[in-house]
Amino acid sequence: MQYTPSRNTIGHRRASISLLLALASSFALASPPAVTVPVTEALSGPNSGSLGFTSLSSSGRYLAYVSSVRSARGNIYILDRTTGTNIQADLTVAGQPSAGAATASPVLSADGRYVAFRSLAADMGVPNGKTGFFIYDSISNITKPIFIGYASNTAFTQLTISADGRYVAYRALLAAGSTESNIYVYDRVAGTSSPVTTTHTLGTQFIQISDDGRYVAYIGQVRGVGKTEVVVHDRTSGIDDAFEGMAQGLAMSADGNVLAFVSAQNSLPGDITGTRDVFVRDRKAGTTERASSPITVNSHSGGPGGVTISADGRFVSFLGYVAPLNVISLYRYDRATRTTKRAVPAAGFHEYTFNYPSTSRDGRYVSSDGMLLPFGTAARIQLTDFGTATGVSVAPASVTVVEGGNSATYQAVLLQQPTDNVAVNVVPDAQLSVARSQLTFTPSNWNTPQTVSVQAPANDIVQGTRTRTMTHSLASSDPEYTLLPVASVTVTITESGPPTIVVPTVWSPEPIPLRGTAAPGATVLITVSTDGAPAFISVSAVADAQGNWASSLFIPSPGPYQLEAVANGLHSIVYNMNLADEAPQ
Template identity: 40%
Template sequence: MSSASKAAAGLLFTFSAAMAQVHAAPDIVIQSIPFDLVAQEPYANISADGRYVSFKLQQRRDPAFYPVNEYIQDMRTGQRVQANLTLTGDPAPTNAACNYPSMNATGRYLVFTCVASYMGGKTAGGSANFVYDKETNTTQMIPDTGDDRPGNNGTGISADGRFVAFRTTTAQNVAKIYVRDMVNKITSSTNAQGVQLSTSRVSISGDGRYIGYAGRNIGGTFFNISVYDRVTGTTEPIDVRMDGSRSTINTSDVSMSDDGMIFVFVSTDKALSPTPPMNNNAGAYVRDRKTGKTEMVSYINGTVQYAAVSGNGRYVGYVQAGIMYVYDRFTKLTRKIVQTSMQVFGPPSFSADGRYVVFTVTDVRGMQSITIADLGIAPGVTLSTNQLTLTEGGNAGTYSVSLNQAPNADVKIKATTNAQLSLVRSELTFTPANWSSPQIFSVQAVADGITEGKHSATIAHTVASADPGYAVVQPADVTVAISDGIIPTIVIPSTNWGRADMPLNGTAAPGSTVLLTAANRSTGWLSSVSTVADAQGKWSYTLTGYTDGVIDLDAQADGIKSVVHTINVNLAPTYIDVSGYIRTTGYGLAYNRATGKYVGNIVLANTGSISLAGPLHLQFNNLTAGIILSNATGSHNGSPYITVQGALEPDGTVTIPLVFDNPGKTPINYDNKIYSGIF
């Protein structure tokens, strides 16, 4: 049911300038939902992520009107589901006359108005609002509010689908706005002012707090735009002139950002902003509630028929002369969506980020279809994290920064912070050539020697670029949680040690990982092990595996090192004679002319039934005088020996190389003894 094509991004311009400002915007990709018939306005909506599109489909052949149905279409899979089901789950009959669909942000819920009796319900006024749940494929009716009659003129639904805002009218033509809580099943009236007799839609903010609408006071002669705050119970004017007075000229439907702060509407009132449209043209106006300012954003030489704002408040879509334009409030640039032989009619609807815009078009035959325009991803900066945890004087923390699309000029990202932190570098530069490679900011917490407890600092980022898309990007901040630096300590049992196990303990930051390093200056032996400090900051560890020598010990936690402690190790002998468990097999010695030495091997085999713990020492007693064992490990009781590490299991063997100096070339004789343990 959908087709895809590309539409060129039209001339880009600022609304007040005659010359175009070039911007390398991505191609606009078009999808369509063709009706292939002459239809009524479908009132298309799009979900926050751009995946789902809702619409009304009603064939029109004047003077007769044909069946009308409400649909939700998945633009990813092409699946279309009918939403206007009766309360019993059947498709709504023709006379139900369902109208004005409005979809929530996730695309799960669709609210619309129908004739209640044909939907299986009953109301005093005849019409009712219905909410369809796509996940359960069921429909609920919002109960009657009494004598008030729901108007068949459009409702608003919050982002999560919980709140539905709608307008009613009594038999005496007194209008009121209500809000239905779909979770608690409660309908509440509001005291919103100036809500009379408008056929325009009601909008509600993403969180359900603000309600935007067009209406007039009882007895009034023109429609105004207002916003009602459900928390404070106050009504605020939106169509405010530069002198602070309220507009006295009719305005169109209102569109509101998700947070309820940005409003877009159409008006011919030239007193609303410094740059009004020419002649009697209607313009698209943006009201920023935070700044209290209104600006006209459409092209001045044409009349605007419809306008709407994206969920994030950045983009404004408007229709002039049957063409859809999209204005970027940040870059002040406008893009034109060109579709050959197509005329736009009806209001646009945006995804939350403004990437997708949906609207209705008609071709030269008068056949309608829905256009979904993908404007592409807006330039953006992504941080790998927005939170770091550091210790003063400890290890550095890092986070990566990347661009989400190629720039057409260098992009410089600057990081700034306070004296609590130190940045290795404060600026990153991305070019059109290297933009796709993430870059790193590295930061350390400064050891200021001040006891502050848990505290924090912020790293702010700014962007500078000649690319207008990136020049307006505001990257997120990084919040750094900082702990005071705690220097770890290590307590040694003695400066002289003779046992094979060495109990160590100390302190460090509670919960930190303590890296314990031991280095034997005499032998080059090195050991690094880790343990964890408890909630009180205490740690302990028993060191083994070392030999005689001078050993340096230090502890490190959170990148902070302790003082180095030195221990002289002279292990007490703990060896036994295991010669009776081992069979030795010697292989003939050969004279190596190049070295002048005799070389060979001797094999030790464990003939017993138990494992012999290492190290094992092969000792050469009564070695022929004048002969030297060149590869001896050491001397024990006046005899040289060779040490092999590791245990010797039953039936296991180990081969030991032999190298002798024999200047006199005399026969080599010796007696073997094999010991297990430490000499």
């Protein structure tokens, strides 16, 4: 989605929201590397109160948030950033807008259709002393309860929703006033909740769920031990993957593999003693890295929840501070390029401003709370556009070639303009060859696709059909492209001899029926020539899954002719025929 912020006040269906855009000025940090300052939008809500607890949809088009007046009464809204419409999501059983109460933790599905949230509103059926978790469907305009009972009512109580909006995970206390809790997963389709078997009691409220609802991540204390851990529970196998983290704030990639969390635990890799830092755990690789490096950013969560991660686990956005600023700012760390960008607040916002970040699926947009000047006046929402990520697009991801035959092609192109030339080195497998081993993109031609041609030279070894890989690496003085990984291309090599051609000795009437064999799916070109002259007649056919092809041709006059079939660059044996005045019967 391409979005151009507006400076105009936009009318809304149920409430109005004015969208103000300010270009932030550059700011150089004392610690290298320098960070880029992106553009930030400042969003005002439907009343004079405060805004916060944001959640972005996959594309960043929809934004859910809490609008409250003096923290006493709050409501859930969904903003469509494209149309400017703003609708209330906390509706009563009668379908009327709730008068509001303590509300928090809105979380959006990927398409922005569903939002799950917490409310204590009596007009939504929540008795005094209890908590209600709800889900709103923006298409049917209906809010349904997920759970009404005992749960922690801190401002940081968090729900989590799967990408398709089917599953919602939440924590509930075992009884009123209990310190023991359990995690439940609500199935919107079935309309039921089931407990997640956990070995951990209440730690913090942070919960995450994978796109498919299989993995549930949470922070908890080991029962009977008191040690705080980050846990990923596999709902299919029932197995827990736990590691010590002392975490405050948690985010998980779409597939459940990469986790980002805030921790003050000094034993973690790269930890700065005495500070809270942001770490990333890759479960498959078994590695943990400090995301708040390489610059000397000491993470400050601004309250739990100060970290979020893109769906692919590449971008980690967090709240931190760095000398000489000594104020909280929003940073986005790129795990692929190992570079960090800092967002500068919009005009009229206090520098000590960011809180509760949420990211779009690709990590481009990040929303967070902000404080208007003078400090403490009111909370607002800031949305930072970090721009299109640097990268190299390679397509298609797979091609097929015939050993000894024609080449196949794919293309590569940069996704963002570089500051200097970027060389893409093309490295073929030993059984492959390429016409160009390096592609050079400049700041001028970066968005023009370049073609790679790959072949499988013939050899005398029968290996059958196999797959090989084309890999790529980058070389550039642009730090955004220095460490960036590039996708590989899978090449399927089929082994096939030259095509064959068979002409019947008897046929009637014209034209002449032809048949033969070639590699399955190959296009076969049959040509007719005479006395060594260039071909003057040609027809084509496609070999079926068994490698058989059939066609026919008409030769207008008698005489000697030569017939040849070509497929995938391979030539058949030349067939000589002498066409008489009349076709054989």
